[in-house]
Structure formats: C-alpha cells, structure tokens
Amino acid sequence: MQLTTAQQTAAFLWAFIPGALLGLLYVIIRSFRIISPPGALQLFLGDVLFMLTAGIVNSLYAVSQTEGKVRLYVLAAQGISFFVVYFFVGRPLFSFIRFIHVRVSSHKQRIMLFLNKKIVFIGSSASGFIKKFRIKQKK
Secondary structure, three states, X not given: OOOOHHHHHHHHHHOHHHHHHHHHHHHHHHHHHHHXXXXXXXXXXXHHHHHHHHHHHHHHHHHHXXXXXXXXXXXXHHHHHHHHHHXXXXXXXXXXXXXXXXXXXXXXXXXXXXXXXXXXXXXXHHHHHHHHHHHHHHO
C-alpha cells in the first residue's frame, strides 16, 4: 500500500523533529568533549552510542510514520534539521564554550601559581623560624 501525498508530506514535516533532537544531543555531547576531552576509547564508544541512538530513532520513526520503509525524503528532512541545529546553534555555542574554557583555565593557572608562591613563601618562612628556634634551644 502506498502512502498518500498528504501522508508523505506529514512524514516529511514531522521528520524535522527527530533530526533536530538528534542535533541537540550531538551538540550537548560535543560541548562536554570541549570542556573535558575524552580518551580514544571514550570517544569511540560515545560515537557508537550516538549512532545507535540515531539508528533507533530513525527506525522507530520509519515504523511509525512510513510503514517501516526508509524513505529518502524523511532522511533528508532529518539531515537538514540536524545540520541546521548543528550550524546555527552548535557552532556559536562551541565558540562560546571554548572562550569560557580558555578564560577559566587561564585564571585557574594564575590562581594555582599564586597559591604555589604563597605556599613556598610560608614554607620557607616556617623553615627559617624552625632553624632560629633550634639554634636558641641549643644555647
């Protein structure tokens, strides 16, 4: 049985929603990768899990809207919405996250350097005091 033009149009338009949701999921995953870069195994597993999720979403959508058949126009709609979310939401967000991450990292390094200098100063002052105290005790 063929889908009517109205059903095909509805399936096309509704396909923008799962594509956009997958795009948002990928933006979130990528944001965490910018903040805390994963190792090679974690990167691989994260990509595999994302692709499994995308495959399950596409399969469920195909079963519910297009009689279980993969339709090119549905994949096109999902791809379009995914890339719209990625380029118009993700890219500016990635730039902002990188900017904040660099600023926080530079301040963190300055604070650690400041604390390290203070700890060294306190340690050297304490060792000088201990030496003077020992000299006075020996007399």
